[in-house]
Amino acid sequence: MATPLPDHKLLVARRILICRPEPEASRLADAFREAGAEARVLPLIRREPLPETPATRTLIQNLDLYTHVIAVSPYAAGLFLALADNWWPQLPMGIRWYGVGGGTASIFAQSGLDPCKPAKGWTSEALLALPSLQTFHHEKVLLVRGEDGRELIQQTLTERGADVTLLPLYRRLSPTPDKASLDSALLHFHPDAVITLSGETLNNFIALSKNSGHNPETTLLVVPASRIAQRAHQVGLTQTCVPQSLADTDIVAAVAQELDRRTGSAGNTK
Structure with missing residues (x-):
């Protein structure tokens, strides 16, 4: 059973970049917006x-x-x-x-x-x-x-x-976003979390981050399985999250809970 959408307060002012292919990307973006987040779509896989x-x-x-x-x-x-x-x-x-x-x-x-x-x-x-x-x-x-x-x-x-x-x-196929779109999504939008639900998507995101000058080390990466998380860890990206399922509501809930946990942890260290 999919998880109910989290309270809007958990994702208010959170910036979420979704790198899924369409039409799943836009559908997931709508689910994040319903939960209070600001969401953008940058598909890094095209079928x-x-x-x-x-x-x-x-x-x-x-x-x-x-x-x-x-x-x-x-x-x-x-x-x-x-x-x-x-x-x-x-x-x-x-x-x-x-x-x-x-x-x-x-x-x-x-x-x-x-x-x-x-x-x-x-x-x-x-x-x-x-x-x-x-x-x-x-x-x-x-x-x-x-x-x-x-x-x-x-x-x-x-x-x-x-x-x-x-x-x-x-x-x-791996689309290559133009520089303006890439800079807007990574440097100007500066996402709190990036949705990369395949190993290929993760690899494309890492490569594009390097080319754009974006540092993804402190960005939460949502990945589909622990083996993909391990791949991210091998290149120094340790901020990863595996949702309960790939249902939209479970992805949104996982991001909300993880970002809220990190905010709480940061507050406890002050």
């Missing part, structure tokens, strides 16, 4: 659907041969369902559907499916802990994702005996 190919069509047409279908993100799940709708007025029976996290699972659920998802967490490791993904006898698994990423899922399921097929439906 682009891949053109449909004969190989893609063949995979979709043979969907009934698969016993498990895993989508790695809400975006992947949405693209998959739109594509499948062209060939399957009613999706075949007997498939177990999976979302890496609750948001992805909800996309499948909106289409009348009953997806599996981790009871806690939204990482590849959490998904791979599900009992129904432990042992395979050459069952066919379709992994719906971008052009790259989530290699751990494919590798682990293959080692467990699954016949894994990749279905890449989009590519991730």
